[in-house]
Amino acid sequence: MISNDSSFIPVAKPWLDESEALAAQRVILSGWVTQGSEVNKFENEFAAYVGANYACAVSSCTTALHLALLAVGVKQGDEVITVSQSYIATANSIRYCAAIPVFVDVCSITHNIDVDKIESVINSKTRAILCVHQVGMPCDLQAIIPLAKSYGLPVIEDAACAIGSEILWDGEWDKIGKPHGDIACFSFHPRKVVTTGDGGMITTNNSEWDKQFRLWRQHGMSIPDTVRHHSTEVVFESYPVMGYNYRMTDIQAAIGREQLKKLPVMLEKRRHLADRYSKQLIHINDIRLPHQPAWARSNWQSYPVTLSSSKLQRTVMQMLRDQNIATRRGVMCAHREKALGLDERYEWRCEGFYAGCKCNPGSCEKLQNSEYLQDHQVILPLYHQMTESVQDVVIQSFDVCIASSHKSMVATSS
Ligand SMILES: Cc1ncc(COP(=O)(O)O)c(C=O)c1O
CATH class of the missing domain: 3.90.1150.10 (Aspartate Aminotransferase, domain 1)
Known part of the structure; x- marks a missing residue:
């Protein structure tokens, strides 16, 4: 993205200036640089902006998607309905759970998941729908959510690109991330509208899931290190569940807070x-x-x-x-990549799978619009x-x- 040639026109460019530099400096000079009070403030401001009860900051949208899938109970061998035409992280997050991505084609007009094709791939192994608001254009949640509900399936929104995007809901313009589905996941990579260098956010209205996200993102540690640090009594932590290091730093969060003001x-x-x-x-x-x-x-x-x-x-x-x-x-198609569709060790499915569809390597007739x-x-x-x-x-x-x-x-x- 960076070129020293002043006539060069980049495809994207983050809007970062003195305000982010000063915010980062403030945190660095405070002496507390890992996940702490800035992350907490960024989460509160983000939740208020999108209108969600809870927002939990993490290291990227990919890690956000991983935790969202775990929260709704996706396990080995489960199927998750999504699109192939998305950044590969969408499909990879499903594979992190040892689950199988089931790709539905995108609509030739909206370029988002073709809602009419979802029902035909739902079966007893389906555990969730992971829809994508592709390059910021909202997908048709008004149709997806009732369909998912009728099958008792949770909806996770890949809102990596969709901070500030809106949908008309009961006559009101609502922000993506409110959440309309069960969980929404955002990215703060520099190609996105709001950046923290790298980073992600998970929004939900479910307090139990939010608690899980907070435990998982910090190694499954029972007590946040901020609490231990500020305690006047000796505190011993425990690790009741296996967790991950998916934390956002306070430096990133301080930058994110400035970016939100500019949004x-x-x-x-x-x-x-x-x-x-x-x-x-x-x-x-x-x-x-x-x-x-x-x-x-x-x-x-x-x-x-x-x-x-x-x-x-x-x-x-x-x-x-x-x-x-x-x-x-x-936007790429995951099923055409060696890291996924072209390697027989990796399982994925398309609409035709249960009817015996044999897709050619790199080309799937059921995913024509995506390709x-x-x-x-x-x-x-x-x-x-x-x-x-x-x-x-x-x-x-x-x-x-x-x-x-x-x-x-x-x-x-x-
Ligand atoms: C639709 C979509 N999902 C997920 C991701 C992954 O985001 P991150 O780089 O924050 O992990 C991206 C990034 O480009 C994306 O566009």
Whole structure:
């Protein structure tokens, strides 16, 4: 993401300045740098922001997802319904529990899980639904939650990208993370709208799960070290359950608190830039712009454009890169990676599994939309500090690149 060339336009850029630097300095000089009072304050502020009863800070969204799956009781051999088209961490978190990811295709319009395909994969081994708000666009919780409830299945939301995104719920705009499902998990990686360098947050309204998360994130230790540190009496801790080191540090939390203060301004700017992209790219032939349903408000963590041919994807991206403009291809598909779908040691399932579907290595006919989007999408630069004139450079260059790569494609094929 970092380039020293001032004309370079990155695909994303965190908005960090003196306020985060001073917050980090304050914590460092306090002498308490691991999980402590700053984490506690960040959790309270985060819970209030999204409207959840509880928020528990952890080291990443991946570790958040792992704990969420454990909390709802996912065990070895269980099946968890999710999408392949997501960052690989979504599927990996299921594998950390020795459970099996069951991939449902995404909808060709919303690019989120195709709700109509969920029911056909539910069976006696299904333990949970792990839905993803992909690149910040809310998935259809209004349809997913009643369906899950009718089968007694918990819903975990992978909200890695969705801080500040909203859905219309009973006539009100609610923040993702409220939680509408049972548990929501967020990421603070620098590609996300709010960053702490790395980090994650778990929100829920279930106090028992929240207690579990706090125990698990700190080695299963019965007494937090802050309590032991401040006690005037000698305290011996115990370890009633196996835990993990999934802690967030107070330095990260202090940075996160500053980022949360900036979030409303960041959202306004991102929505403005996304709106400009939508208005100005609409005249380009043969591309599809992202669809925002009337019941959703994205935080526009990313702005993906779908090209008409997969042959154009690499060409257009390289042409833009040659002009110092960074882009990324569409979100990956986990089932196409050696670390998962292409290695027979690793089990995964698709919609056709119980009907004897034999997917080709790297290609699954049941996950066609997912594969199509990975191969046809280009993610354009979008970040808070982007000026309208920089965005105009991206729009014009993209327009020219599409036109000229179309021409050369037609020339080669004739
Ligand atoms: C949808 C999704 N889930 C999970 C993750 C993992 O987040 P983290 O890097 O905080 O573990 C990401 C990160 O890109 C993501 O995009």
